[in-house]
Amino acid sequence: LQGNDKVDFAIELVSASDNKTVGRFREMNYDKKSVSDSSTIEIKVDCNGLKAGEYYLRLVAETELDVELNITDVQYEEYPELKKMQQDELRFDGTEAIDDYELQNYPNPFNPTTIIKYQLPKDGFVTLKVYDILGKEIKTLVNEYKPSGRYEITFDGSSLASGVYVYKLDVNNFSTSRKFILMK
Structure with missing residues (x-):
């Protein structure tokens, strides 16, 4: 190498x-x-x-x-x-093989950080973005090719106002979004 x-x-x-x-x-x-x-x-x-x-x-x-x-x-x-x-x-930690896409964050509501966890059953180009409630893009958290597996990323909302935000995962032909609440 x-x-x-x-x-x-x-x-x-x-x-x-x-x-x-x-x-x-x-x-x-x-x-x-x-x-x-x-x-x-x-x-x-x-x-x-x-x-x-x-x-x-x-x-x-x-x-x-x-x-x-x-x-x-x-x-x-x-x-x-x-x-x-x-x-x-x-x-072996008892976790099973990944069969489905998943997206979740914890804690929710949060102040000022939350951990977004996602899993991919197939390799693919992953985009994970945060939007305000009106649909304006706030931040791109992930924008790269990833092999199948479980991932997590920390989102820091300390520079944002309190409110409801949306995070969206796009990979291959799969897309899902979730709401989370920033409370200061």
């Missing part, structure tokens, strides 16, 4: 009986600062709390680079020959 290059990984838990994605472990983002050319990344998965059954893990990798990614299925008790190692432990 060089400069601003990055590779995004996610691990999905899949039921062996019907090949349905049961859950998604947290996503991992690696760039030049977090991984060197000679480092090995170990991923330890803890499935405590998971219902009995047969499952497999699916690694989803996304990058715009022309690179070769290698995965090995080797387990060691000790790593004497590996000089550099970074370990990430993933825990």
Whole structure:
């Protein structure tokens, strides 16, 4: 990896009986600062709390680079020959795979900040904007391509007057909006 290059990984838990994605472990983002050319990344998965059954893990990798990614299925008790190692432990938190778009904020009413959470079942170009009650655009919070997943962003209304505002999510062919109240 060089400069601003990055590779995004996610691990999905899949039921062996019907090949349905049961859950998604947290996503991992690696760039030049977090991984060197000679480092090995170990991923330890803890499935405590998971219902009995047969499952497999699916690694989803996304990058715009022309690179070769290698995965090995080797387990060691000790790593004497590996000089550099970074370990990430993933825990299944019981959250299911994302099937629908969602948009919500908390708290509502708010003063002066609120957290807007949204989720995307598919990759797409995301636009999240805030409008006043008359439809005038106040602020663009997100305007970029995003992979499927769960996201949150903090909206700061400290420079605005008290009142009702609307936040709107547009992605792919999906659009939804919600009202929120700024109380000072």
